[in-house]
Amino acid sequence: MPLDKPYLDVPGTTIFDADQSRKGYHLNQFCMSLMKAENRVRFKANERAYLDEWPMTEEQKQAVLARDLNRCIQLGGNIYFLAKIGATDGKSFQQMAGSMTGMSEEAYRDMMIAGGRPIEGNRRIGEKKPEKN
The missing domain is CATH 1.10.1220 (Arc Repressor Mutant)
Structure with a gap:
């Protein structure tokens, strides 16, 4: 039986719930990998190659490459994990x-x-x- 999700009707808002967590698991794990300096260096040296090491969807990879954080959230990204991308970029x-x-x-x-x-x-x-x- 699906859960009632009354919060789904908030315009322009994506709630990070269990479904979003499952959808964005590998995206968020990639983000967490950026906590290590050596991974940040590898990512900045060749972003696409580093992303291809993760079993993310192509759409997730493209959102990261474009730094489209809103799209990353729609694709299961959690803003606290996505902040690692910003920090890697010096933002x-x-x-x-x-x-x-x-x-x-x-x-x-x-x-x-x-x-x-x-x-x-x-x-x-x-x-x-x-x-x-």
Whole structure:
């Protein structure tokens, strides 16, 4: 019996659950390998060859090569593991998050300091908008 997943109707959001974990297992293991300096050196020397050592899907490999972190998440990547790619590239988590939103690092930082994204347009599809009094 499939689990009820009411969180699947949050626009633009991929929840890292057991299904995503299974889908992204090898992608996330690749990311964790980047914790070792020698693996970072090997990856940067020939990214495709290093990725081909992992039983990831071609789509996952292409997402890594393109540094399309949003696509990596859709394909089972966990942001905490994917951060290892950013660190390998010399990027801060803030820079990575900004790139994932289409914003500059500064614009992303300013948005977060101001309280984050507005709730409008980011509610669950099944959630009613509160009525104004």
